[in-house]
Amino acid sequence: MAVSLKVNGAMRSAPAEADTPLLYVLRNDLELNGAKFGCGLAQCGACTVLVDGKPVRSCVTEVGSIGQSEVTTLEGLGTAAKPHPLQHAFMDEQAAQCGYCISGMIMSAKALLDQNPHPTEAQVRDGLAGNLCRCGTHGRIIRAVLKASNAIRRI
Secondary structure (H helix, E strand, C coil), rough: CEEEEEEEEEEEECCCCCCHHHHHHHHHHHHCCCCCCCCCEEEEEEEEECCCCCEEEECCHHHHHHCCEEECHHHHCCCCCCCCHHHHHHHHCCCCCCCCCCHHHHHHHHHHHHHCCCCCCHHHHHHHHCCCCCCHHHHHHHHHHHHHHHHHCCC
16 A cells, blocks of 8 residues: 655655554655654654644654645755754754754744744743653753744744
């Protein structure tokens, strides 16, 4: 069986069953490796992608449930030559130590800033509370999201 879905603005198809986790299709079939397998239980946030602008844990989301929705991965935000303001802010703040959680953090932050372009530090902390970072760079991550919020205001 094959599934079709819209990922980062383009229709894509993959040889997968409807109950296959979206994460597996993204990584194994579509070679989009930004989202990571962390816990497999939707508890760490490393696999977070956006589905119609909402953060979703792709490790437990069946690809068949996506339907006509738009999936956005880290690769859909910006490029190396022109990074999204969030990506740029994360680089400026050196918010990644090992980098494993960063894709999920950025995608959750993107959803937060899309809903609330001027969050307080407390709102950023709350918005990222479901994403775990074992390296301890949360302070830098919070600063990066607030920096991106300021940059997006100027666009």
